Amino acid sequence: MKKHNFSAGPSILPEFTIKNTAEAVTNFAGTGLSVMEVSHRSKEFVAVMDEAISTVKELLHVPAGYHVLFLGGGASTQFCMAPYNLLKTKAGYLNTGAWAAKAQKEAKLFGEVIEIASSKDKNYNYIPKKFDVPSDLDYLHLTTNNTIYGTETKTDLDLGVRLVADMSSDIFSRPVDISKYNLIYAGAQKNLAPAGVTLVIVKEEALGKMDRAIPSMLDYRTHIAAASMYNTPPVLPVYAALQTLNWLKNNGGISTINKKNIEKAAVLYDEIDSNKFFKATVEDPEDRSIMNICFVMQDEYADLEGEFMQLATSKGCVGIKGHRSVGGFRASTYNAMPKESIEVLVAAMQEFAAKH
Numbered sequence: 001m002k003k004h005n006f007s008a009g010p011s012i013l014p015e016f017t018i019k020n021t022a023e024a025v026t027n028f029a030g031t032g033l034s035v036m037e038v039s040h041r042s043k044e045f046v047a048v049m050d051e052a053i054s055t056v057k058e059l060l061h062v063p064a065g066y067h068v069l070f071l072g073g074g075a076s077t078q079f080c081m082a083p084y085n086l087l088k089t090k091a092g093y094l095n096t097g098a099w100a101a102k103a104q105k106e107a108k109l110f111g112e113v114i115e116i117a118s119s120k121d122k123n124y125n126y127i128p129k130k131f132d133v134p135s136d137l138d139y140l141h142l143t144t145n146n147t148i149y150g151t152e153t154k155t156d157l158d159l160g161v162r163l164v165a166d167m168s169s170d171i172f173s174r175p176v177d178i179s180k181y182n183l184i185y186a187g188a189q190k191n192l193a194p195a196g197v198t199l200v201i202v203k204e205e206a207l208g209k210m211d212r213a214i215p216s217m218l219d220y221r222t223h224i225a226a227a228s229m230y231n232t233p234p235v236l237p238v239y240a241a242l243q244t245l246n247w248l249k250n251n252g253g254i255s256t257i258n259k260k261n262i263e264k265a266a267v268l269y270d271e272i273d274s275n276k277f278f279k280a281t282v283e284d285p286e287d288r289s290i291m292n293i294c295f296v297m298q299d300e301y302a303d304l305e306g307e308f309m310q311l312a313t314s315k316g317c318v319g320i321k322g323h324r325s326v327g328g329f330r331a332s333t334y335n336a337m338p339k340e341s342i343e344v345l346v347a348a349m350q351e352f353a354a355k356h
């Protein structure tokens with residue numbers, strides 16, 4: 001039976017991506033070789049990297065003056081690379097979850113870090129709204145989608161300060177006004193490609209202002225100068241990323257997928273809100289993520305959690321166990337998740353309610 005993959009990451013990818021990547025693993029671009037065994041400097045692979053970069057620019061309307069990079073190391077490497085390159089004296093961090101807190105911890109190695117606001121008091125189940133942002137920050141760091149807790153900042157904040165954003169779990173899910181950001185980074189394994197590559201979009205003007213020496217591999221300028229080929233890039237994940245980018249392009253681009261994502265999330269949130277056995281962990285609709293939907297049993301039915309998990313699993317739903325720090329369930333509904341899979345989960349919730 002086909003599984004409905006609600007995993008938070010690594011997670012569902014479009015069939016288009018998986019099929020084309022599988023083909024390239026055996027015969028890449030008619031070379032008679034696997035994409036895993038060709039030189040990254042071959043003209044065939046250089047074309048893949050160039051097209052991946054130009055397609056990111058096209059899909060996200062990246063303005064002039066920005067560079068798109070595909071790097072190794074994961075989003076977690078960006079937690080230190082961002083301040084290494086951009087934190088001269090003082091940066092602000094919005095603490096909206098475990099990933100945000102990790103990013104903040106790394107930044108302290110490089111300068112003064114101000115926690116602008118935090119939602120830790122309520123296990124990160126909301127996005128702080130009222131806070132003052134000092135005007136002399138080098139940047140304000142945000143985690144736009146908090147994968148573990150299911151909260152999301154769905155607009156590009158206008159706070160009079162340049163933004164740095166971890167968009168690992170919502171990149172390509174909604175239109176973004178890139179011009180508000182000095183840096184955006186995203187590990188690929190949530191909405192783009194297999195783990196191993198990290199997308200970076202960085203503003204040229206923000207670089208080259210540090211007094212400190214920066215190791216070559218951790219200096220964005222190294223990778224800009226080499227067009228993401230300073231060292232061997234993660235060839236297979238980059239190939240897969242290009243397939244996902246083309247899938248998005250062939251299906252109407254970011255505004256179309258955003259509408260679908262909003263519709264998909266509404267189907268599940270509506271059921272959670274109307275089904276008396278369940279409740280969403282994030283109450284404010286404005287803060288609710290359209291990528292990771294977290295819900296638990298209502299208190300009086302807490303002992304039925306295992307039974308619902310069993311029922312959902314029997315319908316082919318996998319990866320819906322909530323993160324250990326939240327409990328309950330988490331349905332990740334990334335771009336590639338078809339509406340039909342969400343309807344299967346919703347039907348299971350209705351069947352469960354009818355039975356009890």
Ligand SMILES: *Cc1c(COP(=O)(O)O)cnc(C)c1O
Binds near residue numbers: 075145147166168
């Ligand atoms: C998964 C995730 C990360 C960690 O990504 P790695 O590539 O494993 O380092 C960081 N931030 C967010 C928001 C994530 O969802």
